[in-house]
Amino acid sequence: MTASQLMIEARGVEKWYPNGFHALRGVDLSVSKGEVVVIMGPSGSGKSTFIRTFNALEEFQAGSISVDGIALSNDLRNIDAIRCETGMVFQQFNLFPHLTVLQNLCLAPVLVRKRRRAEVERQAMALLERVGIAEQAAKYPGQLSGGQQQRVAIARSLCMEPRILLFDEPTSALDPEMVGEVLEVMKALAADGMTMVVVTHEMGFAREVAHRVVLMSEGRIVEEAPPEIFFTNPQHERSRQFLAQIL
């Protein structure tokens, strides 16, 4: 693995919340180009906090993270550069309710990348086509189902043409019958070679799509293995307990 292929490199990341809670206790993770890494773990294990440090939504106090070769520091230009290259999909979708679906997609490319609106709109329509909701482009997010909203959120991230996509429990807020349509979109993205870090509890997705599964517990990574090994022959007692609970 050469250095140019490394998309995310985290070394010894430590994080304390202002209330003193030690959320991340020296976490290391490397993600190379085109890789799909699924992070699992019980709630409170720090997995969401960890993924949110990658685009500086959370600060960290010690260690280092570099994303696409750019070191995360307090330098705001670096943070803005990284945020342009990393898309993030949230559990609660976080679509902008006062804008139509199409406006949701076009806002950032026009404002941040300074691209021409007509050109961005063409690309946005193509992306909506790809996630299967082009006919909803003129509607407002509040008029869509949860699954449709999450697909719009994915398309909104893609419209910035990111090199990495971060997913923070993308299906946890969805009704069960809508989980499938979102996972389908994510599988298609993985098949296209997108670099993805996914925090999720979806076993099927992890088994089928992930190149590596990472288990976090109490702010540490306890196990890191390809899915076929992780699900059948985990090495650590903590992993066996976790799998016993969710399987």
Add this chain to the structure above:
Amino acid sequence: MKAADSLLASLRRELFASRSDGVISVGLLVLIGAAVAGLLRWAFGQAQWVVIQANTTLFALGRYPLEQQWRIWLLVALLAMATGLSWGLLRANPRADRSGVLWPGNDRIAVAVLAFLAAWGPAALGLALPLQLRWWAITALLLILRWASGRWGRRLPAGLLRWVPLIWPLLYLLGMVLISGGLGLIQVPPSEWGGLLLTVLMASFAILASFPIGVLMALGRRSELPLLRWGSVLYIEFIRGAPLITLLFLGQNILGFLLPGGLAPDRVWRAAWVLTFFCGAYVAEAVRAGLASVPGGQQEAARSLGLSVPQALQHVVLPQALRIALPATVGQFISLLQDTTLLSLIGLLELLGTARTVMANPEFLGKNAEVYLTLAVLFWCCCAALGLGSRALERRLDPSNTPA
């Protein structure tokens, strides 16, 4: 008529559900009927409206020079045209038709009463014929422009439509020139403005200027910079902790000490600035509530897409926060409009001040009821118009109000 039937039925159910309900209903209806009858008998029999007829100009403009009054008429005509144009274009633009209903619910009653007063008021008060004609001509102008722009507004190019809202700030500047003079017009100093003119001028100035102040203070109060936050808190809490009348007196006295003679604004503008800063503190609290109601995920989503903090604020957080803050903010503006009556206590001749000078005139002694009733109706009209506008805007901005 099915609708009438159901209205009758629901009235019967509401008023005469049981025997005791019936007794209470009849008793109250008799009381209300007697009061209304008494009011009507007084208004059309005993009341002497000559006190209003003789002082129309005074109530409208105060001591504004007679030969310069055409400027005010011109301004009113321009305002009517701008209103008609904007109103019609809003209705022509498909976004406005989201809900389909122009004036839902109780708004219809308010619109009907306003229209009735506009059409019948001048005649009922027995105003001079030229005044009545001018009034109706301006109303007709408004309605014709509203109708025409509603009919043809859709065909205008979208690029042009975007600039239409600009006529309002331009008109405001033009209005200030028309009222106060300059650019070749004779100067009319603020001390000669009065009546409804002064009331509307003070209120509209304070409304327009207090809104940006309020938004900035609300943002300052949520800022992470301690100096900014404490400055905003100090300002908001100081203003909200003092009665307006105290601040008005303070403003009249203190601005003279603070600024050297020539720089201190004259009495009218001092009062306007006090009103502005007073209203700004309350607007700040309304906007703060709006900001607090926007979920943190919105800011996070905007930032993770690469938007800067100001961009996220301008395009994502503020549009949502201001929509939520709109009803409370307009409520504040309505009470500001009513608070302008306090200016009479510091000697300005706005509506109430003018009324007091009229009632002090020996010729019209004891005509207080006529004067106060007229004032109340005038204020109601202004506040009702503000409320109607704000509710229409609320409906227009509500994303859940879109036909599927």
